[in-house]
Amino acid sequence: MITYQVDECIDSKKFVDACNEQGLVSVWRYPPSLKSKKDPEVLTEILPSGHTLLTTDRTIHFEHSNFIPDHHAGILIIANTTSPQTITVSQIMRRLGKLKSMFPTWHTVSIQNSIVEVCETGVQVWRVIAGYTQKIKFFEFDQKNWQNDLTSLLSKIAAAYQLPHQ
């Protein structure tokens, strides 16, 4: 079972409880020791722990790419990219619900070494290599068989580098 570590912006009791109730993935609340910590400290604490970081921060992988190692447990970003609205917890829950309905085996896909951004119209995959962020591919929800293409791409990226303890 994949473990997700929420960022403080998604550290909502109702969201974490709803995710854990489903039992598909394990979601951990934001550790109190990281309260008010800066982006680089959060990245250096969470990414080596082997838990995928779940955040709404769209800029974290651009501005602090130096703190993202080539091999890490992955970053999942839920964000609004086309609509002007600020994302809220209920919107995140709706977005993930929509994703799960289109891609029922989503919870089994490892996003190791990838940065996956789930937006309104699709999924964007990024990768950080040697401190540089690379845009890999955008999978539109309207696209045919996007689930298989995304799974194969993510598994390729995950296989490229393995976490040291694996």
Added chain:
Amino acid sequence: MIDIMPKTRLRNWNLLSYKPERYTLNPIETRHQSFQNWFNESRTPKPITHVYEEWVVERIIYATMILHDSVETDPEIRGGVPVIKGTRIPVSQILAEVAEDEKISAIADDFNLDVNTLMKLFEGMAIHLDRPFRK
């Protein structure tokens, strides 16, 4: 009859009937006079407006102090987006949650936040926005 009328009343009557002598200016003088009027008007302090502006400034200072206690911006936290002080939660997200009909106390409970901090945020923003925005 005139002798009977009190002097004060007579004086008032005279004031009411007073008509100033009409004085016409030539075009050059008129232009000069209008400039002079404008210049004098622009230099004349406007007491009521001045007091109002002072009040606005005082409110902005007060709002800034309140917001300083509840909001912080740091380029290293969420890329410089204003966040609730001591957290990584953007202010915009709190406002969006309220816009989605969430109660402040419920938000504070859900995110493990201090209710007073959120109250200060809203109070500060209310005061800060309660003024005319003009050039």
